[in-house]
Amino acid sequence: MIKIRGLCSGYPAYPVLKSVDLDVAEGNVTVIVGPNGCGKSTLLKTLVGIVSKTGGELWIRDEHRNTSDDFVSLDSLTTQQRAQKIAYLAQSKQVPEITALRMVLHGRFPYLGYPRRYRPEDLEIARRCLNRMGVGDLADRPMNTLSGGTRQKVYIAMALAQDTSVILMDEPTTFLDVSYQLEMMAHAKELSNSGRSVVMVLHDLPMALEYADHLVVMDEGKIVFAGKPEDVYSDGCLDRVFGVTVNRVETKDGWKYYCV
């Protein structure tokens, strides 16, 4: 779905990503882990266009083309066209004093022409997405009165309303209690099962190993290892990068990982 080749990006006088190569497959949950400051969030922000790239190439599959060369460069897309292909849930979000329905409705913004007025079908889509996330009954509640977990569901509903093939999530489980964290990961799986590519940054290594279809380990602006969680575990790169020991035990539900 996304091809990243030799990507360099960062801030003026402070390069963060140093020649990153990565393929994001369709219908997968790709989880990026790495120590603080290694460039995980910068990678997501570069894909959305929040941080400018200084080198390399970014390609995304164009569903409207049906040829062998069906990828388009992200550089060739306008901000609006990019938003029709990639949704992004930022790590820290301002909590506006608008209703949950209005928040989700903003997911339709990339599809509006000037003057930007939401159409009845946009309202219908927003209501459907809220219902899909199980928070349809909270449509008229102001966002600042919702709990952190419920608010996160509204943000995912907004990403759903954006109707993109790729959803990027920067630490979506931070500040959530454990039941909401598990629910969030289940939603991510559900989204990938519906054909979307979900790319998320996580700090919880056992959770990353359990839920990722494709696990990417980053350190100092580079990808150290990328592959299936079992392969990442076997390689031992997590131990080296984080300075911890990752272990696993077999249960009836498969491998469960823990850190010591």
Next chain:
Amino acid sequence: MSKRISILTGGMMLCLIIALVSLCLGAVSLTPAELFRAMKNGPNDTAGWIFWYARLPRTAACLLAGAALSVSGAVIQAVLANKLASPSIIGVNAGAGLAVTISCALGAISGWAIAGSAFAGAFAAVLLIMTAAQKTGASRTTVILGGVAVNAFLNALSEAVTTLVPDVGVMTVDFRVGGFSAVSYTRLIPSGALILIALTVLLTLCNDLDVLALGEETAQSLGLSVKKLRTVFLVLAAMLAGAAVSFSGLLGFVGLVVPHAVRKLVGSDSGNVLPLCIFGGAGFVTICDLAARMMFSPYELPVGIILSVLGGPFFLMLLIKKRGGRTHD
């Protein structure tokens, strides 16, 4: 009828009634019948002269300045993500005031020259605050404190120009605290045109403003060209504040009090906030001006004094509420 339509219709009706009362009352009061006769017959008798050359420009000025400063405040608060920001507090009005003073000192005293320089001064001030906030990553309270400093600095420069060029004549008490006693069509028409253009454009950009208020990263990910739109909004807010200052002087607190009251009524959705700010601000300033004219009649207070008496405690209340832990900086 939806709650939104009811509130907007109510606001518009109330604003119209206040405007009518403002046209009737003053040192010489006119009955509604005299008012309509004066409107019909033109400035041919005393009542006609009072209506066409005193009440009408003054009421129009109150309505335009109130609407412009309120909407400017609401836009600045949304763009800077800071509810304590308003054109008078962060130095936007003071920037316009300095530019008007310099313009007058240089002899450019036509209506368009004053409106244009007021806009340029307001825009320069808002750009200064925004750039400083972004470059330094300043907290919301620091932005306000920085704005207060800029405000004091620009006002001091205006005073210096007035002292060095006494003939400039613009920094009267009425201009310094804000008032409408010297308003004229010559100043009102160019500024009114700027205000109407800016309001019309802003009303078509309500959803853009709401998306921008979600934060830079979310707005960009939703396809909004954040830098471009932020500049557009600040240009429009500066146009409004600058144009209002050019004929009303340094009116304070309108851009703070009205958007807050409006948000309490209709929430933060700009599609509701901006139209209601137009009616709310227009009505609020007109009623304050009426009070300024009538309270100590035949003497008259500059309306800015009434606004500061109401706005000062309101600002303190917001600060105390903020410190009370209901919002975090």
